[in-house]
Amino acid sequence: MSTSIRNATTEDAAQILEFIRALAAFERAPDAVVATEQALIRDGFGKHPFFHCLIAEYDGEPAGFALYFFNYSTWVGRPGIYIEDLFVLPQFRRLGIGRDLLKRVAAIAVENGCQRMQWQVLDWNTPAIDFYRSLGAEFMDEWRTVRLNSEMLERLATGGDGHAEDKTA
Amino acid sequence: MSTSIRNATTEDAAQILEFIRALAAFERAPDAVVATEQALIRDGFGKHPFFHCLIAEYDGEPAGFALYFFNYSTWVGRPGIYIEDLFVLPQFRRLGIGRDLLKRVAAIAVENGCQRMQWQVLDWNTPAIDFYRSLGAEFMDEWRTVRLNSEMLERLATGGDGHAEDKTA
Numbered sequence: 416m417s418t419s420i421r422n423a424t425t426e427d428a429a430q431i432l433e434f435i436r437a438l439a440a441f442e443r444a445p446d447a448v449v450a451t452e453q454a455l456i457r458d459g460f461g462k463h464p465f466f467h468c469l470i471a472e473y474d475g476e477p478a479g480f481a482l483y484f485f486n487y488s489t490w491v492g493r494p495g496i497y498i499e500d501l502f503v504l505p506q507f508r509r510l511g512i513g514r515d516l517l518k519r520v521a522a523i524a525v526e527n528g529c530q531r532m533q534w535q536v537l538d539w540n541t542p543a544i545d546f547y548r549s550l551g552a553e554f555m556d557e558w559r560t561v562r563l564n565s566e567m568l569e570r571l572a573t574g575g576d577g578h579a580e581d582k583t584a
Numbered sequence: 585m586s587t588s589i590r591n592a593t594t595e596d597a598a599q600i601l602e603f604i605r606a607l608a609a610f611e612r613a614p615d616a617v618v619a620t621e622q623a624l625i626r627d628g629f630g631k632h633p634f635f636h637c638l639i640a641e642y643d644g645e646p647a648g649f650a651l652y653f654f655n656y657s658t659w660v661g662r663p664g665i666y667i668e669d670l671f672v673l674p675q676f677r678r679l680g681i682g683r684d685l686l687k688r689v690a691a692i693a694v695e696n697g698c699q700r701m702q703w704q705v706l707d708w709n710t711p712a713i714d715f716y717r718s719l720g721a722e723f724m725d726e727w728r729t730v731r732l733n734s735e736m737l738e739r740l741a742t743g744g745d746g747h748a749e750d751k752t753a
Contacts, residue, residue, distance in 0.1 A: 435658045450661025458656065458663060463632070465663040466656040484656050487627065487635040489604045489669050492619025494627060494634040500658050521732065521741035530734040535727040544728070551736035555729040558704040559713070563690065565699040567720035572690035 416474055418512050420519045423468035423480070425460045428452040431468055434480045438502040442537060466499065469519055471512050479503035481516040483523075488531055495531035496524040513546070535560070585643055587681050589688045592637035592649070594629045597621040600637060603649045607671040611706060635668065638688055640681050648672035650685040652692075657700055664700035665693040682715070704729070 423431060432452055439448045458465045471479040482500040487493075498520060503512045524532050536543050544554075563571060592600060601621055608617045627634045640648040651669040656662075667689060672681045693701050705712050713723075732740060 439659060444659070447659045448661075450658055454661035455658075458661070465654055466658075482656075482658055485634055485653075486655070486666065487651075487653055487668055489619055489624075489635075489651055490608060490613070490616045492617075492623035492627070497655065499656055518740055518743070521737050525738055525741040530737065532732045532737050534730050536730055538726050538728050547730050550732065550740055552730045552732050555731055557707050558729055559707055560724040560727055560729070561703050561705055561716050561721045562724055563701045563719065563721050568690050568699065568701050569694055571687055571719055572694040574687070 418471055418473050418478070418510065418515050420469050420471050420515060423459070423470050425456050427468070427470055427477075428455045430470070430477050431455055431459075431480060431482070434477075434502050434504075435482075435500065437504065438500055441502070467523075469516060471503070471507075471516050473507050473510065473512060476507075477504075478507035478510075479512050479516060481520050483520055485527070485529075486533065491530050493528060493530055495529045495533060496520060496527075498532065498534035501534065514550075517550070587640055587642050587647070587679065587684050589638050589640050589684060592628070592639050594625045596637070596639055596646075597624045599639070599646050600624055600628075600649060600651070603646075603671050603673075604651075604669065606673065607669055610671070636692075638685060640672070640685050642676050642679065642681060645676075646673075647676035647679075648681050648685060650689050652689055654696070654698075655702065660699050662697060662699055664698045664702060665689060665696075667701065667703035670703065683719075686719070 429452055432450060432455060435450060436445075436448050439445055459468060466482055466484045469481045470477060479502055480500065481498060483496050483498045485494045486497040488495050501513060501516060503516075521532055536547065598621055601619060601624060604619060605614075605617050608614055628637060635651055635653045638650045639646060648671050649669065650667060652665050652667045654663045655666040657664050670682060670685060690701055705716065
């Protein structure tokens with residue numbers, strides 16, 4: 416009984432999408448996933464991939480995944496790693512697979528000269544929060560995450576100048 | 585009296601570092617910046633840059649900057665833009681320069697097929713929060729940001745297996 420971790424290939428696209436959907440369901444957003452296998456292949460496995468993905472297998476069965484990309488810290492002056500998704504299927508939990516995945520991503524970070532690894536967790540996911548704390552992780556709770564979604568993004572990109580808001584920043 | 589926005593070049597490295605330091609001071613972490621001009625040139629202007637940077641000038645004077653990179657949404661199945669730094673020097677505020685910078689980054693996001701633009705703001709920075717809200721931004725307050733810093737990252741990367749924590753995830 417053992418865990419192995421390997422880089423994903425285009426042939427894993429269907430499995431990755433299944434993991435993404437299972438994670439979204441766990442995160443109480445089962446209908447949020449509109450990604451397709453084709454999109455994952457295009458964006459993750461081309462010449463300049465937007466993300467990297469590791470697959471964990473337990474006795475040869477797909478058990479979980481970690482999907483990450485490089486971000487940048489202007490304070491440190493170095494790239495870091497941001498983990499977008501970390502997930503282990505329910506039937507493979509409590510076997511250390513989540514830790515194995517995080518450990519592998521941490522090793523990749525160190526190899527690439529990164530001094531930080533960052534991710535996000537839902538505030539009600541207490542088991543994960545406790546686990547991350549046990550690794551010595553810090554919680555950056557003074558920072559709020561701000562997002563402009565599709566419609567508002569387009570409105571800002573194409574909108575005229577001279578709004579009242581112009582004077583506020 | 586007008587604002588122009590252009591892509592940064594290696595010749596802007598000293599100015600970018602000055603902006604980074606001024607932003608860190610504003611964010612109450614004046615000693616947090618260990619980045620150097622050399623690091624910014626290496627990481628931002630090579631063959632595979634880790635970040636992109638825009639400089640705003642007001643009547644030819646450097647007035648502010650936006651530093652961003654591409655992230656990835658596995659739900660949307662598309663890259664997005666993450667803005668690491670957005671800053672306008674105090675003497676150039678209330679001229680709409682922050683909005684002009686955000687607007688330009690939003691246009692770059694749309695050109696690249698992104699459906700999301702994301703960043704973070706300190707919870708006490710009320711003027712910025714109000715400004716972002718006026719643009720229709722959402723605050724993802726159920727998500728906590730988790731970070732492993734240098735020492736803990738290295739410990740995880742190189743640490744042995746079989747810890748008690750192995751069983752928690």
